[in-house]
Amino acid sequence: MNSVFSFARLGALLIKEFIQMRRDRITFAMMLGVPLLQLVLFGFAINNDPKGLPTALVAMSNDQYTRAMVSALQVTGYYRFDHVTDSAEEAEFLMARGDVSFVVTIPADFAKRVERGDNPQILIEADATDPSAASGAISTLSTVASQALLRAQGMQAAAAENARQQLQVVVHQRYNPEGISQYNIVPGLLGVILQMTMVMMTAMALTRETERGTMENLLAMPSSPAEIMLGKVLPFLVVGAVQVAVVLVAAKLLFDIPFVGSLTLLLSSVLVFVLSLVLLGYTISTMARSQMQAMQLTFFFFLPSLLLSGFMFPYRGMPGWAQALGEIFPLTHFLRITRAVMLKGADFHAIAAEIGWLVVFVLVFAGTALLRFRRTLD
Amino acid sequence: MNAIDVHGLVKRFGDKTVVDHVTMSVSEGEIVGFLGPNGSGKTTTIRIMCGLLTPDEGEGTVLGFDIRTESLRIKREVGYMTQKFSFYEDLTIGENLEFVARLYRLKPVEQYVVRTLEELGLTSRRNQLAGTLSGGWKQRLALAACIMHKPKLLLLDEPTAGVDPKARREFWDEIHRLASGGLTVLVSTHYMDEAERCHRISYISYGKMLATGTVAEVVKNAGLTTFVVQGPRLAKVAEELQGRPGVDQVAPFGATLHVVGSDRKKLEAALADVEKTHEGVTVTPGETSLEDVFIQFMSGSKDNMA
Numbered sequence: 001m002n003s004v005f006s007f008a009r010l011g012a013l014l015i016k017e018f019i020q021m022r023r024d025r026i027t028f029a030m031m032l033g034v035p036l037l038q039l040v041l042f043g044f045a046i047n048n049d050p051k052g053l054p055t056a057l058v059a060m061s062n063d064q065y066t067r068a069m070v071s072a073l074q075v076t077g078y079y080r081f082d083h084v085t086d087s088a089e090e091a092e093f094l095m096a097r098g099d100v101s102f103v104v105t106i107p108a109d110f111a112k113r114v115e116r117g118d119n120p121q122i123l124i125e126a127d128a129t130d131p132s133a134a135s136g137a138i139s140t141l142s143t144v145a146s147q148a149l150l151r152a153q154g155m156q157a158a159a160a161e162n163a164r165q166q167l168q169v170v171v172h173q174r175y176n177p178e179g180i181s182q183y184n185i186v187p188g189l190l191g192v193i194l195q196m197t198m199v200m201m202t203a204m205a206l207t208r209e210t211e212r213g214t215m216e217n218l219l220a221m222p223s224s225p226a227e228i229m230l231g232k233v234l235p236f237l238v239v240g241a242v243q244v245a246v247v248l249v250a251a252k253l254l255f256d257i258p259f260v261g262s263l264t265l266l267l268s269s270v271l272v273f274v275l276s277l278v279l280l281g282y283t284i285s286t287m288a289r290s291q292m293q294a295m296q297l298t299f300f301f302f303l304p305s306l307l308l309s310g311f312m313f314p315y316r317g318m319p320g321w322a323q324a325l326g327e328i329f330p331l332t333h334f335l336r337i338t339r340a341v342m343l344k345g346a347d348f349h350a351i352a353a354e355i356g357w358l359v360v361f362v363l364v365f366a367g368t369a370l371l372r373f374r375r376t377l378d
Numbered sequence: 379m380n381a382i383d384v385h386g387l388v389k390r391f392g393d394k395t396v397v398d399h400v401t402m403s404v405s406e407g408e409i410v411g412f413l414g415p416n417g418s419g420k421t422t423t424i425r426i427m428c429g430l431l432t433p434d435e436g437e438g439t440v441l442g443f444d445i446r447t448e449s450l451r452i453k454r455e456v457g458y459m460t461q462k463f464s465f466y467e468d469l470t471i472g473e474n475l476e477f478v479a480r481l482y483r484l485k486p487v488e489q490y491v492v493r494t495l496e497e498l499g500l501t502s503r504r505n506q507l508a509g510t511l512s513g514g515w516k517q518r519l520a521l522a523a524c525i526m527h528k529p530k531l532l533l534l535d536e537p538t539a540g541v542d543p544k545a546r547r548e549f550w551d552e553i554h555r556l557a558s559g560g561l562t563v564l565v566s567t568h569y570m571d572e573a574e575r576c577h578r579i580s581y582i583s584y585g586k587m588l589a590t591g592t593v594a595e596v597v598k599n600a601g602l603t604t605f606v607v608q609g610p611r612l613a614k615v616a617e618e619l620q621g622r623p624g625v626d627q628v629a630p631f632g633a634t635l636h637v638v639g640s641d642r643k644k645l646e647a648a649l650a651d652v653e654k655t656h657e658g659v660t661v662t663p664g665e666t667s668l669e670d671v672f673i674q675f676m677s678g679s680k681d682n683m684a
Contacts, residue, residue: 012480016469023468217464220428221481222454376449377430 009223013231021235031201035193035243039250042189048181049136053101056083056091060108065152069106069122072148078137079104101127101134114149175343182255187338188311190247191331194270195277195305198240202281203294205232211291216377225373229366232285233278240274261341265348269341272358273334279365280330286372305329310336333357381406381531381562382427384438384445389422389431396422398585399436404564404578406530409557411576412566415676419585420566421461424533427564428458441530454482457524461535463516467509471500471519474508475526482527490526498522498552514545521549525556532556534565538572550575570669579668581675588675593668600671602626603642605649607635609659615652622648627673638670 021028055073059066073079079102083094091103105123113120124141126134176183206228209215218228244267251257281298288294306312308326315326326332333354340346340354348355382404389397397419404410414420425431427440429449437444443451465474475491484490495501498518503511508519517537524532532553538546550572557563565576573579573593580590589596607615612635616628619637624644629636639645649661 006483008483009481012477015480016466016473016477019473020466020468212467213460213462213464214466215464216430216460216462217458219430220453220456220458220460221478222450223481376432377425378432 004224005226006224010227010230013223013227014234017231017235021239027201031197031239032242032246034197035246036250038193038196039186039189039247040254043182043186043251043255046181046185048132048184049179050133051077051136052080053078053133053137054082054099055079055102055104056085056094056100057081058085058088058091058103058105060086060106061111063111065111065114065120065149066106068148068152069110069145070104072144072151073104076137076140076144078140095125095127098127102137114153120149183257183343184339186251186255186257187342188335190244190251190270190338191273191309191334192306192311193247194240194243194274195331196302197243198236198274198277199281199284199301200295200298201239202233202236202278203284203288203298204291205236205282206285207288207291207294210289219375219377225370225375229279229282229369229373233275233282236278236281237271237274240270240278244270244274257342259342260345261343262345262347265351266338266341269334269337269351269355269358272355272362273330273337276330276358276361276365279362279369283365283369283372286369286374305331308332327357330358330361379406379442380404380439381408382438382440382564384427384436384440386436387423387426387433387438388435389419389426390434396585397426397433400582400585400587402580402587402590404562406562407557407560408578409553409563409565409576411573411579412564412582413568413573413579413672414566414582416568418583420582421535423582424458424535424564424566427452428456428533429453430458454527455530457527457529457532459520459524459532459534459537461539463508463520465508465516465519465523468507470505470507471495471511472504474519475523478523478526484527494522494526513540514542517541517545517549521552525561530560530562532561532563532565534563536566536568538567538569546572570667570672573668581672583675589671597666597668597671600640600666600674602638602640602666602670602674603645604664604666604670605637605645606662606664607637607649607652607659608633608662609656611656612659615656615659618655619648619652622651624648626677627670629670629673636664636670638666638674640674 057070059070070081074081083091083100085091088105091100091105094100095103103125105125107121107123110120110122112118122145124138126138128134173179206215209218252259280301284294284297284301288297304325308318308322309315309329309331310326311331315323315332318326337351337354340351380403382402384403385401387397387400388395400419400423402423412420412424422431426433426445429445429452432446437446439445440452441455443455445452466477469477472491472495475494476487479487479490492501495504498521500515500518500522503515508516511519521537538549541549546569553563553565554575565572567573576593578590578592579596581588581596589599591599609615612630612633616630616635619625619628619635624639624641624646625637625648626640627636627638629638637645637649653659653661
């Protein structure tokens with residue numbers, strides 16, 4: 001008789017787990033509905049490069065240069081002139097109240113100075129309480145403004161001639177030339193959604209048995225810690241697989257995210273990632289005494305992993321210690337893998353180190369869970 | 379070989395000693411009742427025996443396996459029925475039994491399940507969710523699940539709490555039927571009538587084993603004297619007797635009073651007084667019941683705690 005591991009006993013636990021999952025309709029619906037809902041919601045909602053920002057125009061005169069400047073700004077798509085006024089105080093008030101993100105002030109002597117060739121100025125004030133919201137709009141400014149001015153003066157040809165002799169900086173935005181946020185967000189959402197459901201569900205798995213009193217019975221019967229662990233973890237691996245399918249299909253159909261890499265490579269990395277997540281959840285489960293505690297521990301883990309993984313904010317923008325901290329979250333490595341495979345078409349070689357990290361997580365979490373598992377009620 | 383042979387078991391939770399040097403032996407085929415007030419350490423002792431808790435001190439064997447080192451072997455040979463219903467309420471009776479059969483690697487599963495369902499009269503409810511069962515049926519399911527793998531020893535922790543008298547009676551008939559087939563049973567209970575259906579009883583209080591033996595032995599060894607008082611205005615008589623030297627317990631039983639004491643001479647003196655002062659009151663020797671003995675134990679051990 002094999003007392004350490006038996007497939008028959010693992011089978012018993014798996015069948016039990018699947019029946020319970022099927023009976024718990026709400027949870028079951030959540031496991032499939034939530035990923036789709038979150039994908040659609042966040043996929044469409046999150047935008048790192050906001051356009052059409054409300055702008056107040058303070059124009060003292062209505063000359064052709066002012067009009068040229070305003071229409072040039074409008075054409076960039078970043079500025080939407082909601083308010084036109086000639087009072088600086090009113091514009092100030094609008095910005096303080098948050099009604100506008102920008103105030104564009106074109107002074108009364110603007111046209112005069114242009115014609116005199118006397119260093120004309122316009123003032124653009126941005127609400128920088130949210131720096132990233134304003135950054136895109138500001139970065140386009142100087143070229144747009146000077147070109148608009150030249151065009152208004154009918155000096156386009158001269159400008160082109162002038163430009164040819166100057167230093168040219170060529171910028172290629174590779175993998176996502178149009179800078180579409182969704183290309184960045186949607187592959188990331190795959191990781192975030194999996195993390196949400198997988199960790200939370202498995203974190204509840206053991207504590208639910210303890211709370212309902214069924215743990216005592218389970219321990220009194222011949223089942224080994226490894227069997228109990230796999231019995232809890234494998235069903236969620238299947239759920240994770242379904243979620244991955246849902247998210248990937250939706251990514252293609254709804255958002256038309258390019259998928260240039262190997263699907264097999266992505267799926268095998270997803271498998272390792274999900275395994276690390278369910279084992280993490282299970283480890284939490286061996287520590288928590290109640291479902292409430294399990295929930296709290298899960299959230300304690302969620303927030304830093306969301307913020308430090310590079311999903312919401314650029315990973316490289318964080319100080320060294322925070323980057324180091326970010327490395328300990330499976331999500332960080334998975335984000336690099338999905339973005340690399342889906343957008344850059346990376347091969348195994350390029351992401352081997354990240355997969356290696358995930359494998360380490362799997363081993364560490366599985367080991368911790370097995371050590372933490374209490375075979376007795378002590 | 380004894381089915382259970384443990385000695386000097388000690389279990390502490392924090393600074394509380396829940397089981398205090400408990401020694402116990404149960405022979406094969408015996409039904410032993412395990413009695414004691416709430417929180418006396420019955421459940422903890424049973425959990426130690428089936429390997430769910432490790433004792434702080436003491437050792438012993440269950441079915442010949444060491445309780446410290448061979449708990450996995452013990453788990454395979456023992457059927458343990460927990461105090462609280464601990465099967466899956468979101469699984470049907472049939473699914474619960476199939477689960478247990480697979481865990482014990484009983485083959486073929488279906489045959490074992492069908493036979494167990496028949497034996498305990500559960501066949502018609504096979505597809506009912508366990509959570510929707512009443513107390514009596516839940517208990518029957520739990521018993522079915524823990525005898526399915528044909529254990530040599532059954533550990534039952536207050537199996538009949540909250541179960542109606544008829545179901546209780548049927549349950550005990552089942553236990554006796556199983557014991558006659560050679561199964562050893564250790565069952566904890568609060569009910570005196572159940573204690574009297576056991577071959578032997580052990581009484582534990584505040585972690586200490588106070589008495590063990592057949593019901594008659596336990597009653598005899600307690601050394602109590604009981605008198606039955608009859609007559610008018612017994613409430614007043616009871617009030618007067620309460621607290622007199624020699625009088626340990628005064629309990630009304632229908633139209634009579636049971637007066638119990640451990641010092642026969644003092645008790646007789648007190649009763650003689652009452653007989654004199656109250657007209658129409660008669661005192662006759664009575665029989666000490668198991669309940670009298672237990673109540674004596676309980677008041678005695680409370681004194682020890684103080």
